[in-house]
Amino acid sequence: QLQLQESGPGLVKPSETLSLTCTVSGGSISSSSYYWGWIRQPPGKGLEWIGSIYYSGSTYYNPSLKSRVTISVDTSKNQFSLKLSSVTAADTAVYYCARGVIVVVPAGSPYNWFDPWGQGTLVTVSS
């Protein structure tokens, strides 16, 4: 059974870079049937998609965060990572990593969804 686990500092200072890693176990990160994503949730608020990385290496980012976000994959460690630069208090949130499932259909674009998710890790931005 595939499992994902986020790791990284729980406290980051304003203006610094937030760095998180998601370790995938129970399956390989190298498959064209999947992609890998980061989603965050500020305390008491809803879910916000941050970005995704595909098997091809292509990355897609939320336009509102694009200038500050980098997502990368390390296939040798079965991990993918998130870097968010120039953080402020507004970036305080629970950060989730998730596997994206891609299902190709005979006509039209592939369907895709996030499943499973990691348990999430709280990152607080404060001096």
Added chain:
Amino acid sequence: DIQMTQSPSSLSASVGDRVTITCRASQSISSYLNWYQQKPGKAPKLLIYAASSLQSGVPSRFSGSGSGTDFTLTISSLQPEDFATYYCQQSYSTHGAFGQGTKVEIK
């Protein structure tokens, strides 16, 4: 960018009630719509994908419908374990925007 709007933002219901949550996209997304359930302190869990396909292991009281811009998640008979927040997510574009969530509370 595609915007997703859910209604209502919250609702109160009793065990056994039929519950309907609506999600509207700012442009047509065909059937590229997923539904997730989130309980307090837990990660979201996939319920429905491709608008109406039930994820394996999810009870059959959950169902999804819709296409284009208007979608519905229905719980046919609300159970105690169903009190949670529900989110829709579009997968039509690579920018997988979520709705703002609908909190289902006990009446």
